[in-house]
Amino acid sequence: MENKVAFVEYTLKGEDYQHLGDATLSTREKIEETIQNYDCYKNFNEKKDFLRCFGICSYEAESNIIIHSHFGILKTTILCEKIKTVAVDIGPGIESLLLALTPGYSTASKQARDLGFGAGMGLINIQKISDFSIISSRKGKGTYLFFEIWREVVTDFGRIEMKTKEIIEKLKLKVLTENSELSIEKEISSAYASDLLSNVLAKGKEESAWLTVQTNINIIGVAVIKRIPIIIVTEDTNVPYETIKKAEENSIMIAKATSDTFETSGKLYELLNLR
Numbered sequence: 001m002e003n004k005v006a007f008v009e010y011t012l013k014g015e016d017y018q019h020l021g022d023a024t025l026s027t028r029e030k031i032e033e034t035i036q037n038y039d040c041y042k043n044f045n046e047k048k049d050f051l052r053c054f055g056i057c058s059y060e061a062e063s064n065i066i067i068h069s070h071f072g073i074l075k076t077t078i079l080c081e082k083i084k085t086v087a088v089d090i091g092p093g094i095e096s097l098l099l100a101l102t103p104g105y106s107t108a109s110k111q112a113r114d115l116g117f118g119a120g121m122g123l124i125n126i127q128k129i130s131d132f133s134i135i136s137s138r139k140g141k142g143t144y145l146f147f148e149i150w151r152e153v154v155t156d157f158g159r160i161e162m163k164t165k166e167i168i169e170k171l172k173l174k175v176l177t178e179n180s181e182l183s184i185e186k187e188i189s190s191a192y193a194s195d196l197l198s199n200v201l202a203k204g205k206e207e208s209a210w211l212t213v214q215t216n217i218n219i220i221g222v223a224v225i226k227r228i229p230i231i232i233v234t235e236d237t238n239v240p241y242e243t244i245k246k247a248e249e250n251s252i253m254i255a256k257a258t259s260d261t262f263e264t265s266g267k268l269y270e271l272l273n274l275r
């Protein structure tokens with residue numbers, strides 16, 4: 001019999017970009033908090049990867065409801081042996097699942113694309129990262145998505161090389177956030193450059209630097225999920241106050257580079273690889 005530990009449920013409203021990611025982050029916090037009290041999670045050394053996979057899949061499911069649907073529910077059940085999530089919404093449904101599951105296919109609106117969504121990779125990410133998933137949809141009715149993340153042991157989290165503090169000095173970055181003490185001491189060994197949120201979720205390494213010109217509030221949700229300590233905003237791009245505030249609340253540092261992504265990446269690559 002499945003051993004139920006906790007259950008979390010959130011309602012989601014279409015186009016509520018302001019709160020996109022909140023349900024996933026709260027659920028992840030709840031999971032972290034709950035599993036501390038359960039015997040079946042004692043000696044839980046696979047925690048990081050288990051939560052990372054959950055975070056990515058849940059964020060993709062949540063963003064799909066907010067971007068493509070009118071109203072939905074994200075329900076997560078924490079069991080001793082796995083996490084199960086149902087993301088169900090009431091319309092408009094998907095006309096062709098075959099198309100929806102084709103990499104790069106997206107019907108995201110201009111507004112969503114401007115915010116960095118619309119790579120057409122979300123459902124593929126869920127299929128790749130989860131241990132089991134099902135999607136079913138009917139045009140005009142709604143969409144049902146179910147995924148499971150199973151427990152497994154992961155040991156290699158990569159090499160750690162350079163403190164963010166050093167990177168800021170060497171690349172002459174301007175730090176925009178306050179209260180970044182936690183992030184300034186973090187060590188990273190790699191970086192990822194992209195303006196598409198799904199790409200960062202799928203391919204960006206945990207605990208690395210993220211280079212982007214995307215500055216809307218949703219980048220912080222992605223950074224939290226991927227445990228990214230520093231977002232380097234390139235090309236001297238303006239960063240809205242609300243993004244800075246949310247970054248500060250989550251102890252994520254935002255630092256600005258005057259050079260473009262290509263040049264900044266080149267310098268950072270050299271720093272992290274040729275020392």
Ligand SMILES: Nc1ncnc2c1ncn2[C@@H]1O[C@H](COP(=O)(O)OP(=O)(O)OP(=O)(O)O)[C@@H](O)[C@H]1O
Pocket residue numbers: 060064065067068069089091092093094100101105106107108116117118119120121122123124143197198
């Ligand atoms: N809940 C949903 N309701 C209606 N359509 C959906 C829903 N989820 C996905 N779709 C459709 O499936 C397509 C592919 O979804 P997918 O998550 O892979 O990419 P995306 O959301 O367009 O972009 P990305 O997730 O990479 O930012 C969407 O563009 C949309 O047409």
Ligand SMILES: [Mg+2]
Pocket residue numbers: 060063064118121122123
């Ligand atoms: Mg999506």
